[in-house]
């Protein structure tokens with residue numbers, strides 16, 4: 001498995017916190033002090049000279065953190081104004097509020113008050129965190145819309161918001177803003193930076209939450225290490241760009257498989273077949289084949305129909321070519337046990353994918369299903385029953401909705417007042433992987449990968465929007481196929497492919513076209529293997 005950061009749900013985080021407090025290992029007050037002090041330090045680092053700040057404190061412990069931030073910034077010489085609430089907060093937050101009151105006053109947390117305040121350089125959002133129980137309404141909603149720039153004072157807040165734990169109103173389990181219409185979402189506040197505690201939560205990494213989170217900083221607040229011990233939930237992990245991308249992120253067994261030993265020969269690194277289609281889409285299959293070669297598959301053979309063979313008489317010369325016109329020819333080819341993975345979909349054509357899929361699935365080998373193969377599957381449901389746990393499907397959202405209409409229908413019912421109004425992308429992917437019995441990777445800036453076992457990764461690629469270019473998905477399919485050919489387990493192949501794909505885009509930068517992606521792989525392998 002890749003080593004990602006463990007992701008905790010709000011309930012898991014609360015359980016860890018109360019266990020730690022219950023066991024006497026920490027006090028709630030100490031956790032709050034650590035949380036607020038760390039947030040204040042990061043805010044100071046982000047804006048080095050003493051500044052003018054307004055801290056918005058809500059009724060619970062998130063507000064308590066806000067009072068700690070206010071105190072630390074005040075003590076560091078900042079000019080601090082606090083807007084807070086009358087409600088009696090919990091004992092820890094009440095204590096922190098009292099500590100602040102020894103230094104300054106608290107004006108009401110109201111939209112009218114915020115509007116009257118002279119502008120500040122920085123605004124700290126400590127209204128709600130993990131304790132959100134319902135949609136934010138009334139005056140607090142108006143405050144959030146103002147911070148998001150709905151009023152004519154938008155420039156006051158733009159680029160100046162620092163969130164404690166999350167932008168207030170965000171459901172940290174789903175990444176959604178419950179009760180926010182799409183019109184309101186245009187004015188949801190966006191943080192420059194979010195300081196969150198102990199572990200990332202799903203809502204920090206899933207859209208739209210990740211778009212409101214800004215630079216996500218996870219700080220240690222003295223809770224005991226829990227990695228892998230939050231049971232019985234299946235593991236949920238984040239792969240995100242803040243991690244240095246290095247060998248240490250990949251378990252030794254995987255790194256070993258990626259390396260090539262002096263005693264190995266090419267067949268030890270697998271033989272991948274890439275099924276190609278008609279001449280007009282030949283490039284898609286070749287992109288996948290090139291990526292499979294670059295990731296180190298020992299051999300890659302592209303299999304077009306014989307009439308399209310001339311289209312493939314081009315580079316890379318390392319690529320082998322073998323015509324496949326029908327199921328029998330494919331079965332003859334698959335009689336060779338040294339073929340260790342098959343890619344079908346990119347540039348294949350739906351009719352050809354429908355015809356060849358039964359033989360590919362019957363072979364029981366690792367296989368990657370993308371593009372036209374996914375459309376074929378969604379049109380012929382009988383093929384679904386033949387999927388197996390060595391299959392990886394890589395749909396984008398449109399393909400996902402066609403493949404899993406029952407799951408997609410649970411989405412997009414419009415805003416509701418309840419928390420977690422519709423299944424999150426994590427829930428959807430877990431359902432899809434369970435239903436199909438195949439590893440499923442839903443593409444996007446917040447790619448989610450789920451295994452039939454329930455193990456799940458969120459891969460964040462928000463920083464590489466130039467991946468949205470024709471053929472980029474074909475390259476991802478090729479990387480994953482190459483990893484499957486090299487005998488990586490399907491979930492690892494899918495997650496590592498997403499990581500290598502985004503790393504390649506990161507390395508190349510803007511101006512990227514899909515052809516550039518495979519060419520970045522050697523340097524990425526170098527980083528991984530040394």
Ligand SMILES: NC(=O)C1=CN([C@@H]2O[C@H](COP(=O)(O)OP(=O)(O)OC[C@H]3O[C@@H](n4cnc5c(N)ncnc54)[C@H](O)[C@@H]3O)[C@@H](O)[C@H]2O)[C@@H](O)CC1
Pocket residue numbers: 013014017031032035058059060061062063064065127128129130131132133134135136137164165197221
């Ligand atoms: N869990 C932990 O380990 C730690 C949590 N800390 C902080 O505590 C926060 C969680 O604190 P709480 O559980 O008190 O929750 P919050 O402070 O997020 O909010 C809870 C309060 O808001 C009210 N509320 C919830 N939704 C509302 C809505 N839509 N409109 C109006 N009122 C609403 C609740 O009735 C309650 O009074 C975290 O986000 C974090 O900032 C930190 O102090 C450090 C440690």
Ligand SMILES: Nc1ncnc2c1ncn2[C@@H]1O[C@H](COP(=O)(O)OP(=O)(O)O)[C@@H](O)[C@H]1O
Pocket residue numbers: 396443444445447461462464465466467468469470471472473474475476501
């Ligand atoms: N805005 C974005 N930010 C980061 N990655 C993106 C973005 N849009 C798309 N991607 C990634 O680019 C790839 C596009 O795949 P796909 O839609 O199948 O394109 P194509 O069919 O042209 O190959 C996917 O890996 C997806 O995760």
Ligand SMILES: [K+]
Pocket residue numbers: 062125126127128129163164165166167168
């Ligand atoms: K907040």
